[in-house]
Amino acid sequence: MILQATQDLLLERGYYDTSMGEIAQRVGVAKGTLYQHFESKEALMIVLFKREFHDLQVAIEQIAHMQVGAQEKMTLMIDTLCYHIAEKHPLFFILRNASDLQAEIHYEIKETFNGMREQIALMLDEGKAEGIFNACLPTEVMLEALFGIIVSRLFKNFHEGLQVQYGDLVGHLRCIYFHGISAPTTTDESKLCP
Template identity: 35%
Template sequence: MKVPEHRSLKEKQRLEREELILQVAQDVVLEKGYRDTSMDEIAARVGIAKGTLYLHFARKEDLMLAFFEREMQNILQAIEQLPVTEEMSARAKLESIVNIMHKDASGKRANLLFILFNSEDFKITLQQKSLDTLRRISDKVRAYLEEGKTRGEFDPNIPTDILLSSFFSVLSPRAHRRLFLEEGYTRQEVLSCVQKIFFRGIAKQPS
């Protein structure tokens, strides 16, 4: 994260330390899972006192929420800045969103979000606190699905709620995590295949 030049030195140092904390927390969660991640270990790896860590994040939940919200905001911002035009098909617009979701080639972000989404200790809090950002991303996808139905690209007989749920279930990076980790497929191979399955499945059928 680049710190703006107009910030004071103290503020720059605070933001840089906060970014380091988030990076270290990501590594610890990936290694140990959410439940076994402790603030003590994060502070030790960063090289700061536990009290200093608490000045930035009062609880482990706050730290994880900060990471999650930052990632969702980055995705939302990228979606809102897509250079879409009226000439683009609804499918092309949705494919652009999928590419943003899969942008992290290392897979770290997808793996961490997978862990957080599937943590019984955390996912309810996660969904409640980041509800607005998640809804805005969902609304953008919904709008393109509706556009595709109106333009005759997608099957109008499939309820949009089902299309929306299927979009995130089928095309989310975390949905196919096992294929990357255990079966040896590349992300591009999986992404190409699942997009074919999804978009052919929702395409408007000839009369």
């Protein structure tokens, strides 16, 4: 499958060092065949990223519609994100990292991406309403911090001999994030709004 080969190559070499020729060679077809399926390199990437994010998008939507507290939703959220980023979709890392990716690609992905952001933003707002997340923190900042922590180099290096176990790593990140955004206790004034 073209998309799979592209993904592999993307992870091995990065966007700019992956040529259409290499993709074709890897798939075992001619370059022309690629262009019969995808209008351009950009189009191929867009389809690839969209497909890759689709599962995640669905999972997030399911979580968003669950009838549980924000805390639990976000816990599932983080686990899901970690799962997709670490195990199945290291492309997430590329997408976030590749400030180089052509603007067109980012533009096309944005819609999908913004949908996910909004769903998570809602969860965070729910948490604030429930009083369990720190209402002083702007949701956007919390959101960015989430991605900052989760889309971590650690997952990229995961298979390259990191001594931490996957489950523990997820636990640590969840721990840091949750305590980072949790509402202040009565004895903790450092979290009050400025």
